[in-house]
Amino acid sequence: MSEAQREKHEAILDSAFEIFGKKGFYETKISDITEHAGIAKGTMYLYFKSKEELFLAVTRRDWEKFLRDLNFRIKHADGLMSKLQRVAEHHLEYYYERKEHGKIFFHAPNNDSELMRMMHGFLTRYMAAVKEVLEEAGMPDPDFYAKAFIGMLDRLKMDILFEGEFTRDEMALRVEQTVRLFLRGSEQELN
Amino acid sequence: MSEAQREKHEAILDSAFEIFGKKGFYETKISDITEHAGIAKGTMYLYFKSKEELFLAVTRRDWEKFLRDLNFRIKHADGLMSKLQRVAEHHLEYYYERKEHGKIFFHAPNNDSELMRMMHGFLTRYMAAVKEVLEEAGMPDPDFYAKAFIGMLDRLKMDILFEGEFTRDEMALRVEQTVRLFLRGSEQELN
Amino acid sequence: MSEAQREKHEAILDSAFEIFGKKGFYETKISDITEHAGIAKGTMYLYFKSKEELFLAVTRRDWEKFLRDLNFRIKHADGLMSKLQRVAEHHLEYYYERKEHGKIFFHAPNNDSELMRMMHGFLTRYMAAVKEVLEEAGMPDPDFYAKAFIGMLDRLKMDILFEGEFTRDEMALRVEQTVRLFLRGSEQELN
Amino acid sequence: MSEAQREKHEAILDSAFEIFGKKGFYETKISDITEHAGIAKGTMYLYFKSKEELFLAVTRRDWEKFLRDLNFRIKHADGLMSKLQRVAEHHLEYYYERKEHGKIFFHAPNNDSELMRMMHGFLTRYMAAVKEVLEEAGMPDPDFYAKAFIGMLDRLKMDILFEGEFTRDEMALRVEQTVRLFLRGSEQELN
DNA sequence: GATGAATGAGCATTCATTCAT
DNA sequence: CATGAATGAATGCTCATTCAT
Numbered sequence: 001m002s003e004a005q006r007e008k009h010e011a012i013l014d015s016a017f018e019i020f021g022k023k024g025f026y027e028t029k030i031s032d033i034t035e036h037a038g039i040a041k042g043t044m045y046l047y048f049k050s051k052e053e054l055f056l057a058v059t060r061r062d063w064e065k066f067l068r069d070l071n072f073r074i075k076h077a078d079g080l081m082s083k084l085q086r087v088a089e090h091h092l093e094y095y096y097e098r099k100e101h102g103k104i105f106f107h108a109p110n111n112d113s114e115l116m117r118m119m120h121g122f123l124t125r126y127m128a129a130v131k132e133v134l135e136e137a138g139m140p141d142p143d144f145y146a147k148a149f150i151g152m153l154d155r156l157k158m159d160i161l162f163e164g165e166f167t168r169d170e171m172a173l174r175v176e177q178t179v180r181l182f183l184r185g186s187e188q189e190l191n
Numbered sequence: 192m193s194e195a196q197r198e199k200h201e202a203i204l205d206s207a208f209e210i211f212g213k214k215g216f217y218e219t220k221i222s223d224i225t226e227h228a229g230i231a232k233g234t235m236y237l238y239f240k241s242k243e244e245l246f247l248a249v250t251r252r253d254w255e256k257f258l259r260d261l262n263f264r265i266k267h268a269d270g271l272m273s274k275l276q277r278v279a280e281h282h283l284e285y286y287y288e289r290k291e292h293g294k295i296f297f298h299a300p301n302n303d304s305e306l307m308r309m310m311h312g313f314l315t316r317y318m319a320a321v322k323e324v325l326e327e328a329g330m331p332d333p334d335f336y337a338k339a340f341i342g343m344l345d346r347l348k349m350d351i352l353f354e355g356e357f358t359r360d361e362m363a364l365r366v367e368q369t370v371r372l373f374l375r376g377s378e379q380e381l382n
Numbered sequence: 383m384s385e386a387q388r389e390k391h392e393a394i395l396d397s398a399f400e401i402f403g404k405k406g407f408y409e410t411k412i413s414d415i416t417e418h419a420g421i422a423k424g425t426m427y428l429y430f431k432s433k434e435e436l437f438l439a440v441t442r443r444d445w446e447k448f449l450r451d452l453n454f455r456i457k458h459a460d461g462l463m464s465k466l467q468r469v470a471e472h473h474l475e476y477y478y479e480r481k482e483h484g485k486i487f488f489h490a491p492n493n494d495s496e497l498m499r500m501m502h503g504f505l506t507r508y509m510a511a512v513k514e515v516l517e518e519a520g521m522p523d524p525d526f527y528a529k530a531f532i533g534m535l536d537r538l539k540m541d542i543l544f545e546g547e548f549t550r551d552e553m554a555l556r557v558e559q560t561v562r563l564f565l566r567g568s569e570q571e572l573n
Numbered sequence: 574m575s576e577a578q579r580e581k582h583e584a585i586l587d588s589a590f591e592i593f594g595k596k597g598f599y600e601t602k603i604s605d606i607t608e609h610a611g612i613a614k615g616t617m618y619l620y621f622k623s624k625e626e627l628f629l630a631v632t633r634r635d636w637e638k639f640l641r642d643l644n645f646r647i648k649h650a651d652g653l654m655s656k657l658q659r660v661a662e663h664h665l666e667y668y669y670e671r672k673e674h675g676k677i678f679f680h681a682p683n684n685d686s687e688l689m690r691m692m693h694g695f696l697t698r699y700m701a702a703v704k705e706v707l708e709e710a711g712m713p714d715p716d717f718y719a720k721a722f723i724g725m726l727d728r729l730k731m732d733i734l735f736e737g738e739f740t741r742d743e744m745a746l747r748v749e750q751t752v753r754l755f756l757r758g759s760e761q762e763l764n
Numbered sequence: 765g766a767t768g769a770a771t772g773a774g775c776a777t778t779c780a781t782t783c784a785t
Numbered sequence: 786c787a788t789g790a791a792t793g794a795a796t797g798c799t800c801a802t803t804c805a806t
Contacts, residue, residue, distance in 0.1 A: 005790080026217040030776065040792045042778080051776070120353065134377075144368055145377050151346020152339040159338070162311060177335055185376030186325075186336050196765085221801060231767040233803080242801065387769085408599040412797065422771045427798065502735065516759075526750055527759050529732070530725045537724020544693060559717055567758030568707075568718050578786090603780060613788040615782080624780065771803080775796105782792080 009047050011037050016058045021101025025055055056115055063122040066094055070129055080137040081179060087130055088153055088175040095157040096171060126150065145182075152178050200238050202228050207249045212292025216246055247306055254313040257285055261320055271328040272370060278321055279344055279366040286348040287362060317341065340373050391429050393419050398440045403483025407437055438497055445504040448476055452511055462519040463561060469512055470535055470557040477539040478553060508532065527564075534560050582620050584610050589631045594674025598628055629688055636695040639667055643702055653710040654752060660703055661726055661748040668730040669744060699723065718755075725751050 015037035019028050030051055034041050048054040073086040127146045134142040156174055160166050206228035210219050221242055225232045239245040264277040318337045325333040347365055351357050397419035401410050412433055416423050430436040455468040509528045516524040538556055542548050588610035592601050603624055607614045621627040646659040700719045707715040729747055733739050 008790095029774090041776090042793065043791055045777070046790070123349070139377060141368070144365070145372070147346050147350070148343040148369060148372055151344070152342040155338050155342020155345055158314065162307075174335070177332070178339060181336065181339055181373075181376065183376045183378040185372065185374045185379070186330060187374040188376070220799090232801090233767055234765085236802070237765070390769095411795090423797090424772065424799080425770055428769070433797070505731070521759060523750070526747070527754070529728050530751060530754055533725040533728020534721045535724070537720050537727055540696070541720070544689075556717070559714070560721060563718070563721055563755075563758065565758045565760040567754065567756045567761070568712060568721075569756040570758070602778090614780090615788055616786085618781070619786075767804105767806085769803105769805095771801105772799105773801100774799090777797100778793105778795090780792100780794100782790105783788100784790095785788085 005047075008039070008043070012039070012044055012047055012054070013058055013061055016054050017062065017101065020055060020058060021098065025051075052115075056118065059115070060118060063118075066090075067122065067125055067129070070126070074129060074133060080133065081183065083133045084149065084179045084182065085175055087133070087149070088178050089172075091150070091153040092156060092160065092171050092175060095160045096166070096168070099160060149178075149182050152182065196238075199230065199234070203230070203235055203238055203245070204249055204252055207245050208253065208292070211246060211249060212289065216242075243306070247309065250306070251309060257281075258313065258316055258320070261317070265320060265324060271324065272374065274324045275340065275370045275373065276366055278324070278340070279369050280363075282341070282344040283347060283351065283362050283366060286351045287357070287359070290351060336373075340369075343369050343373065387429075390421070390425070394421070394426055394429055394436070395440055395443055398436050399444065399483065402437060402440060403480065407433075434497075438500065441497070442500060445500075448472075449504065449507055449511070452508070456511060456515060462515065463565065465515045466531065466561045466564065467557055469515070469531070470560050471554075473532070473535040474538060474542065474553050474557060477542045478548070478550070481542060531560075531564050534564065578620075581612070581616070585612070585617055585620055585627070586631055586634055589627050590635065590674070593628060593631060594671065598624075625688070629691065632688070633691060636691075639663075640695065640698055640702070643699070647702060647706060653706065654756065656706045657722065657752045657755065658748055660706070660722070661751050662745075664723070664726040665729060665733065665744050665748060668733045669739075669741070672733060722751075722755050725755065 012033070016033050019032050019036055023032070030044055031041055033054075034044050037044075044054065048057060070087065070090050073090050074083050077083045077086045127143075127150065130146040130149060131142045134145050139145055156178065159174075160171070203224070207224050210223050210227055214223070221235055222232055224245075225235050235245065239248060261278065261281050264281050265274050268274045268277045318334070318341065321337040321340060322333045325336050330336055347369065350365075351362070394415070398415050401414050401418055405414070412426055413423055415436075416426050419426075426436065430439060452469065452472050455472050456465050459465045459468045509525075509532065512528040512531060513524045516527050521527055538560065541556075542553070585606070589606045592605045592609055596605070603617060604614055606627075607617050617627065621630060643660065643663050646663050647656050650656045650659045700716070700723065703719040703722060704715045707718050712718055729751065732747075733744070
């Protein structure tokens with residue numbers, strides 16, 4: 001693949017990310033994507049076999065970046081609390097940056113088993129990264145705790161995606177609170 | 192509406208719940224639903240204005256029942272821990288019973304703002320119920336804690352929906368662990 | 383199927399015969415057929431599963447009638463020569479009536495094995511009918527002779543299909559000549 | 574046109590003959606042909622104006638060779654029977670060699686009037702050659718007899734194209750039978 | 765009220781042809 | 786001369802919705 005082709009490949013992915021993110025898989029027309037990318041409809045089919053495959057590629061690229069950045073952040077932090085804070089920041093920032101593309105998280109094609117497999121694979125890798133952090137700190141049942149931690153974070157994404165007024169400062173506060181809750185529990189707050 | 196009509200109305204909702212749950216909104220045909228319900232295609236339009244509206248009604252009914260049962264359970268429990276356990280049980284059992292209908296949670300119609308509003312309303316009411324429990328116990332920032340608790344629970348639903356081998360006993364264990372984590376934190380586990 | 387439906391079914395076949403016959407399979411659009419039939423595009427799909435299947439049905443109907451009429455004519459003739467004349471008349475008249483629909487004989491869908499099987503079946507039944515006539519008269523190697531006779535007839539169809547000026551009288555002449563050639567050979571004509 | 578170009582021209586025709594023959598006109602893609610020929614898609618358009626024109630050229634080349642060889646064979650035979658045998662051999666051998674390319678005879682482009690004209694021209698020339706043979710022998714109505722003879726031969730091609738087990742020996746037998754039938758008629762076979 | 769036949773807008777995908785390199 | 790990336794017109798088929806019976 002030439003340089004120009006690599007660029008077009010990326011441009012299609014960018015455009016698809018944009019449109020799929022805004023409208024979801026089913027409400028997006030191939031022509032929406034190609035028009036937005038400034039190319040002809042047929043051109044998309046030179047780079048991707050089908051609408052499904054394009055969606056898959058968009059999702060894969062996005063997740064791979066997520067995991068790459070996550071691992072980078074974890075590696076450059078010290079101690080359990082600090083590492084968990086990096087994870088939380090990364091998780092929330094990820095959604096924060098995708099505020100406008102919330103649809104992509106909810107409306108994948110329904111019966112695409114390859115997509116399901118892929119998503120499962122990513123979730124597993126995400127969890128494994130968190131699990132490793134917990135194991136290092138000597139925490140028992142790290143599977144469960146990793147899931148619970150990610151769950152807390154994921155619920156918070158709803159605020160980000162659906163509440164317009166969420167600021168970066170509030171996000172930082174949420175990160176801190178979440179990590180503290182995870183480590184110390186809520187009971188400490190009671191008198 | 193006569194009794195016979197009320198029954199048909201329910202039968203359509205039952206059938207729609209079944210099929211939407213298995214295939215998701217977009218992959219479900221009206222004829223799938225009406226055939227499964229044993230009625231003619233046109234009949235559905237006597238009871239619901241459109242496919243979207245039917246989906247909305249299905250979702251609404253399901254959530255209303257969820258909230259009704261939740262409040263009943265909370266009312267009949269005493270003390271913070273006990274109430275939180277009832278919430279956790281209810282949340283997980285809800286998904287457990289809907290194992291086979293996982294699609295309904297992910298594939299709603301994409302651009303239906305009324306649905307978004309409705310879902311937001313239900314989430315708010317769910318959170319309010321949990322929040323009340325926390326407030327009663329004197330917990331500060333109950334908004335945040337409620338979200339985090341629900342988040343932990345929600346993440347666990349993934350195991351239920353995607354792992355075939357999840358048993359009721361494991362579920363009970365998860366409930367206990369989750370409540371303990373929420374109240375005491377994970378650090379207690381470290382030596 | 384109701385009476386009205388049976389009529390629509392026939393109307394679609396009639397229209398398809400007309401258009402496929404004029405343009406051939408590939409150059410015919412479903413919308414050509416349905417417009418000509420005065421119905422909506424989707425309606426065709428209530429009666430036939432696909433364009434291929436419609437073509438198959440058109441061809442089958444045409445051939446079945448051909449064989450039905452052929453057998454009727456043969457049954458009502460006496461003696462070898464007379465029966466062969468009926469066959470020849472029938473063969474040529476068939477094409478004569480379809481002058482305007484020549485395309486249907488040449489441009490079937492290419493890779494439809496079911497169509498190939500069907501056509502082979504019809505040819506076999508046609509040949510069997512002629513073969514029976516020859517066997518009755520005590521002719522040896524009737525397979526070969528049946529094929530040769532049909533071949534002579536089939537070649538003459540070209541004149542009908544491609545020469546505008548072919549009259550019914552010329553056709554009658556051809557019938558007589560062909561039967562005489564088949565029975566007596568051409569050498570008799572030499573002095 | 575240089576030598577190299579002439580070679581490429583031929584190569585494209587060879588490849589087109591191969592692919593058109595196997596799949597028919599409509600199911601053949603230009604890319605099928607150029608890939609098989611080992612050249613780029615655009616190159617084909619340097620040698621032929623369009624897909625139709627390429628098909629025309631392929632057909633023309635094939636038929637010209639057919640007629641050239643036919644006339645050669647006729648010229649080198651003596652007497653009516655011998656000449657007719659050469660014609661029959663040639664006709665059947667032609668199809669025998671094209672067993673695998675049957676599609677080319679049936680699936681020409683549908684609305685190409687130039688192709689129709691060309692085919693008509695070739696048939697006329699074929700018939701003229703046979704007619705000449707018959708005229709030489711003093712046969713009356715040679716037009717009709719020529720058509721009938723070619724018709725018998727043409728019907729036999731079906732056996733070749735559609736029956737896998739047809740051998741060269743059987744072909745020789747068919748040639749003899751056909752010529753005898755043509756000259757003496759079938760009645761001679763009856764007792 | 766109930767039916768289900770009919771409608772037709774809508775869309776993914778293909779592929780002959782062009783043209784900049 | 787040769788290439789092959791890009792184009793975009795063209796079309797089979799689906800399915801939510803309507804409405805005459």
